[in-house]
Amino acid sequence: MATTFHAALENLRTTRVWKSIFRRGPAITNRTRSVAVFGNLFLHWLPVKVREKSLRVRAAYYLGSLSFLLFLLLVITGVLLMFYYHPAAPNAYRDMKDLRFVVSNGVFLRNMHRIAAHLMVLLVFCHMFHVFYRGGYKPPHEFNWVIGVVLLLITLFLSYTGYLLPWDQLAFWAVTVGTNIVSAMPVIGSKVRFVALGGNIVGENALLRFYVLHVVILPLLAFLLIGVHFWRVQKDGGLTVRSKDDDGKN
Amino acid sequence: MMEKTKIESGFSSDAKKEPRRIVFITRNTSAKVKDDRGPELMTYPHLLVREAIVFEVLIIAMVVLALFWDAPLEQLANPLLTPNPAKAPWYFLGLQELLHYFPPFVAGILIPTLVLVALIMIPYFHVNVEGKPLWGEKASKRLAVVAAVTLGLLILLAVVDAWTIILPTVFVAALLVASYFSKATSGWMGSLRLKPLSWWVMTWFIATALCLTVVGTFFRGPGWSWVWPWGTHAV
Amino acid sequence: MSDTKSTPAPDSAHASPGPTELSRRDFLSEVTMGALGVAGLGGAALTYQYFSPNVLFEPPMTFRAGNPDLYPENSVTFLQDQLVYIVRTAAGFYAVSAVCTHLGCITQWKPEADMIACPCHGSKFQPDGKVIAGPAPRPLPHYSINLAADGELLVNKLEIIKPDQVLNV
Known part of the structure; x- marks a missing residue:
């Protein structure tokens, strides 16, 4: 069974269609393996070779990669949830009920989206602290650190805007309290809150605004900055590897 | 004059005949300059396979979690009734705990803004890029300064009775002082003695944020009073 | 248009002493940046207005x-x-x-x-x-x-x- 499957795969690789998609041959030589990375749109920002030291688990604990994976998962589950969600009060709350009791697998999708969101906030924090302790912010990585801080902010905003969308008591009061903190800003505070909510209280306007921020503006911004962040990791010389790691102790 | 400074590139340019300065390497800049790159491996497959394995493990864990842990859904939003206690998402509960001690402008605007500005500015302070230990030169003088600052901070915190900040501060300060007097050269105390000031500041920040968040999440009940997470309370 | 034609070349502009020595390139770039700045401020003001609702459906006061x-x-x-x-x-x-x-x-x-x-x-x-x-x-x-x-x-x-x-x- 396994051998026939393997043979079928090998046959597939000789077809004209396969060869038109993957122009390189099988990735068994270093040359074709290089092409596999820099000839691929989705991998071309990676270096062709990586230092053995930066492959060790404790070099990054995969925190950055996993944050990105969670972002992708959030985009996928989020887009799927959008098919059943109306950003209006009180329909939004009814949609939550529908997702739990009426829509097939709706509750699973919502659970995945929520767990991924909380985990992403956690991992982005861990990622930042880990980079700090490794000295990853030092020259020439200064600007990438700043982008990282902005990405942390965007992650928090994404999570917070999403928090309002179920339109239940938890959501409403978390956002009421949070936006009242904004009005503690001197001079412009209450104006900022009014514009952010589109009113004096957390209502329909606020729900719609948070929705648009949550599903369009912030994800696009995050996607853009994640791209720059990854790009700069390579352009600034790869992961920071401490000379201390050379003798094998940490 | 113009001819000489013209940059030529392409196949015809000869770096051996006409050496050109590409980059300055100054002292105290990059760790990567000192570091020889060491052995290298191909990204495909070595890095990509590892990433794929880690991704799969995480997704499996999340699917299992999502099957058994349902997202909460409370009653329909009611602007006329505040649930008791009304809590923000967990990552803001540290802030909410701060709001319990300080006025909204200080806890909600000033402190977060300062933290953010400090985070952004970290790489632009070219102080101690090489990470020299705090207890290196002039150690006793530094101890006096650190002790004075810590004591001042503790008095300020005691005035507002913010003991959930005092606790982690005392903990980190105790480690700091212990590392000063320790004679250890190996083990965790030995490594603590080599930590720079920035390490200590960040560790204090993380310890405080962690303590505030944990207290805000698990130990605060109705009216932001102290509760035990295993006890039940009427709402 | 005739003004721009009669403007002296940058080299001779440096030779003639004036109260402010502003080359044509600097002048144009300042005008462009200024125009962009004004447009940006105007856009920000309009966006602010757009996001401040004039009619609210909130409980009567x-x-x-x-x-x-x-x-x-x-x-x-x-x-x-x-x-x-x-x-x-x-x-x-x-x-x-x-x-x-x-x-x-x-x-x-x-x-x-x-x-x-x-x-x-x-x-x-x-x-x-x-x-x-x-x-x-x-x-x-x-x-x-x-x-x-x-x-x-x-x-x-x-x-x-x-x-x-x-x-x-």
């Missing part, structure tokens, strides 16, 4: 609180729909906001302790709105309260009055 006889003397009554306490003392009536001045949570009247308590961050108030304890920065505001023509109480939440102003009935 003035309401009738019924006949004064509904409220016994020395009582605090919470009007949940309006988020207002109607307090009647021996001196008369006043209306106190039920929204905590700290972060906008809805406070609760605790008759057994004779105080108003906020569930969010533990602020405590006297029935007249003064802060007893907790992080609330200001006392609860008093709203203007009057008698309508038909003898009912009329509260205006847009008008905040001094705490010593009391309505005698």
